[in-house]
Amino acid sequence: xxxxxxxxxxxxxxxxxxxxxxxxxxxRGLDILVAGLGGGIICDELRSKGHKVxxxxxxxxxxKHVSDNFKINVISGNLENPLPxxxxxxxxxxxxxxxxxxxxxxxxxREASVCLKRGGAVIVTAPAYPHMWSSWDVRVNHKRRxxxxxxxxxxxxxxxxxxxxxxxxxxxxxxxxxxxxALRLSGRKFFERSDFLVCSGRFAGGIAALYYxxxxxxxxVFDLPFGLSVFVIGGKDV
Numbered sequence: 080x081x082x083x084x085x086x087x088x089x090x091x092x093x094x095x096x097x098x099x100x101x102x103x104x105x106x107r108g109l110d111i112l113v114a115g116l117g118g119g120i121i122c123d124e125l126r127s128k129g130h131k132v133x134x135x136x137x138x139x140x141x142x143k144h145v146s147d148n149f150k151i152n153v154i155s156g157n158l159e160n161p162l163p164x165x166x167x168x169x170x171x172x173x174x175x176x177x178x179x180x181x182x183x184x185x186x187x188x189r190e191a192s193v194c195l196k197r198g199g200a201v202i203v204t205a206p207a208y209p210h211m212w213s214s215w216d217v218r219v220n221h222k223r224r225x226x227x228x229x230x231x232x233x234x235x236x237x238x239x240x241x242x243x244x245x246x247x248x249x250x251x252x253x254x255x256x257x258x259x260x261a262l263r264l265s266g267r268k269f270f271e272r273s274d275f276l277v278c279s280g281r282f283a284g285g286i287a288a289l290y291y292x293x294x295x296x297x298x299x300v301f302d303l304p305f306g307l308s309v310f311v312i313g314g315k316d317v
Contacts, residue, residue, distance in 0.1 A: 084144060087118035091284040095291035096308075097121045099247060100175060100202055102295055103312060104130075109170040112194060114158055114187065115177035119145030126151055133169075135162065159183055162190040169194050172201045178230075179205050179221045188237035188313075195315040201239060203311045205230060207246055211307070213259050230311050239313030245298055246306030250290055255307055 087093045097120065104111070109130045113122050116136035122145060126132045135154045136142050146153040156163060159181055172191040178184040191201045206216070206224045216224065231241050246252075297303065298310070 084118040088120050091287035091291070093120070095248075095287065095295075096175060096204060097124065098291065099295055099298065099310060100173060100204065101125070102299070103200075103202060103243070104171055106170070110168065110196075111171045111173065112164070112169045112191075113173045113175075114162075114191065115174065115180075116141050116145050116153070117175075119149055119151075121173070121175070122151050123149040133164075158187050161186075162194055164194045166193050167196045170196055170199045172199070174201060174203045176204055176206070178203065178233075179223055179225070182222060184222075185233055185236060188233055188239070192237045192239050192313070192315060197315060199315050200242065201234070201313040201315075203230065203234070203309070203313070204247075205309050207248075207252075207305075207307055207309045211256065211259065213262070225309050227309050227311075230309050234311060234313040237313070238315070240316055241311065242314040243302070243310070243312040245302035245310050246308065247294060247298065247303060247310045248307035249294065249303045249305060252305055252307040 100121065101124065104125070107129055111125055111130050111132050113119075113125075113132060113134045116122065116134045116138075119134060119141070122132045122134050126149065133152045133154065134142075134145055135156045135158065136145070137155070137157050139155060142153045142155050145151065154163065158177065172194060174187065174191065178187065181187060188201070195201065206221065208226065209224050211224055227244055227246060231244050234241055294303070
């Protein structure tokens, strides 16, 4: 797990995802819930911007790491259960690569909607496309991958209006698609091999940083038609 904490801090994939989420958080001093902490880097980054951040996570090791290192309010809790917060507690709820791990993803979306203040938003990232399912999804305990249409339906079913819905990781998608097809044709399964190792290293990280800076700017003005991940914002207007 310590290796994961280090990877989340330094790897371009995680850095790019955090930057994308933060790009769509506007305002100061917001009450923000991060559901599913991982290494908790985004909690520290948001706290440093003056936001009040609360985290909830089932992993005791993750809770301890985030609480000890970032000094934010951390609650140990199972996201398959109702959230232990009052109605209208948060301006933002972040579900970054969380829903795909749950048996009941719709329950968490409904709970997130209930926890939002009027005018608040749920920000979701998740892996895209069922046809991209691989041994790596099995390895990291994914239950599913999402099309954009499916995730939008789930947000509206939870009582949220869709404010933004796009794919991202667009450039990476064809590369990973070809890679996974090659693995299937070879008949080999690398259950222990992280997808993050496919394009790793300092040079790859520099290229990725430049690309994702461009992609984030594009996402400010329009939605991307395909990609390795989905990015959706659901709003609570009433």
